[in-house]
Amino acid sequence: EVKWTTIMEKFPPSSIRKSKKVRRLVKQGIPDSIRGKVWLYLADAAKYRRPGLYEQLKTKEPLEIYEAIERDIQRCYPNHVLFHEEHGVGQATLYAVLKAYAHYNQEVGYCQGMGRLVGLMLMQLDEEDAFWLLVATIDQHLTGYYTPNLGRLRVDAEVFEHLLASHNPMLSKHLTENGVVPLMYVTQWFLTLFTMALPWETVLRVWDVFYFGGKCYYCNKFLFRVALGILDVSKDWLLHQCPTNSELLSYLLHLPVEKMRSDDILRAAFKVRLRRQEIDRLARR
Incomplete structure (x- = not known):
């Protein structure tokens, strides 16, 4: 954990890709205690973050796609303690992140599969961090995956x-x-x-x-x-x-x-x- 904290404090993520030492650390597995924070760092999610924007997106008018999101979140990790309770805190948070993303990226909106990503992110991170990790992931790693025609x-x-x-x-x-x-x-x-x-x-x-x-x-x-x-x-x-x-x-x-x-x-x-x-x-x- 100390090694990762030092790396995140000292180096921009783009500078560590070719480091054999960091690659070895990644292959060994990132410690559970800081895994989410390291994902945020590696995804360079900070460059997308706009203070106050996430809260603003949550207050926007409902979209038609909200119904599909609500149906799907019931099937996301139903056996996990965070999401097993219908309309519980975990499901509500998952719903909030996906609704905000539908406004943030209206070209994509929502697609089945995204709930699984956000669910796992929420097991590692707080609500807003999970949102920005989703933004970075879809923009940089899974471009074009969640379009209507896939x-x-x-x-x-x-x-x-x-x-x-x-x-x-x-x-x-x-x-x-x-x-x-x-x-x-x-x-x-x-x-x-x-x-x-x-x-x-x-x-x-x-x-x-x-x-x-x-x-x-x-x-x-x-x-x-x-x-x-x-x-x-x-x-x-x-x-x-x-x-x-x-x-x-x-x-x-x-x-x-x-x-x-x-x-x-x-x-x-x-x-x-x-x-x-x-x-x-x-x-x-």
Whole structure:
């Protein structure tokens, strides 16, 4: 914790991306006690913050999208102590952040999946900090993911299909022959930043590295690496125990906790070598 406090006090986030020492700290996992603050720092959320704006957004006239938000928050982390009570403090705070964001970014408004992000942020941060982290995350890391047609996500799903074919041809062939295309499973994985796919400790460790990666307006290489890592640790099971479309999708949308340990997933992800130029080339096709 002391190391992170010193780093945050002394260095702007953009200056630490190439530091092997900081990368090692991130890979070890950020301490729970300051994890949210470190995410804010790594995301450079401070550059978006405008004093008083969040409170102002909360007082604006209701939007039509509020109904969809209210429906969805009931399904966000229903077993977590912060959100299990209907219309309780946690749900009210989640609702407030999402409503404010709908006004802040009217082009995006609200999209399913955003509630999962904000819910996790609220477990680590206070209400306004969670709002500004959401702003930074969507603007810098998930640009185009939450548009009505999910345009960027569709492109990334196609890119992922090519990456999987070159990285793991046998598994790619097995999935394709059974009619399983990446859009069927990476939609859930990417839109919720793996919060519906991976066990809790693994999700937190993935988010640590995700934010350390810095802004990535056109591609998020690390999302691809984690997804390929998940498939690498699952390869034998998928090839030999899932001979049909329904069995494959059942596995991919309900990943077994025991196979998704944080150390195993991150080790597999870090072994994946991807070139940004290759990803950009595939995205432009």
